[in-house]
Amino acid sequence: MPDLTSLSTTELSDRIGILRDNLRQLTEQAAAQSGAANEERLADRIETQSKELEGxxxxxERRERK
Incomplete structure (x- = not known):
């Protein structure tokens, strides 16, 4: 995970928006595709993107509390 404190507030908001869109697209892809290999790969990508979004x-939230 990169040092998030180095991101500007605008960059942080932009990145959150990008990740939310990525997760929406990955979820749609997972629903449309079948096959264990595809599902596992998409699940891994969703997990990675979710963790980054959580961070x-x-x-x-930390910045808003200041």
């Missing part, structure tokens, strides 16, 4: 949201 960004925590950083955003």
């Amino acid at each position: 960004l949201l925590k950083e955003q």
Whole structure:
């Protein structure tokens, strides 16, 4: 996970939006595709993106509390 404190507030918000869109698209792909290999790969990508989004949201919340 990169150092999120180095991101500007705008960059943080932009990245959150990008990750939310990525997760929406990955979820749609997972629903449309079948096959164990595809499902596992998409599940891994969703997990990675979700963890990154969680970190960004925590950083955003930390900044808002200041």
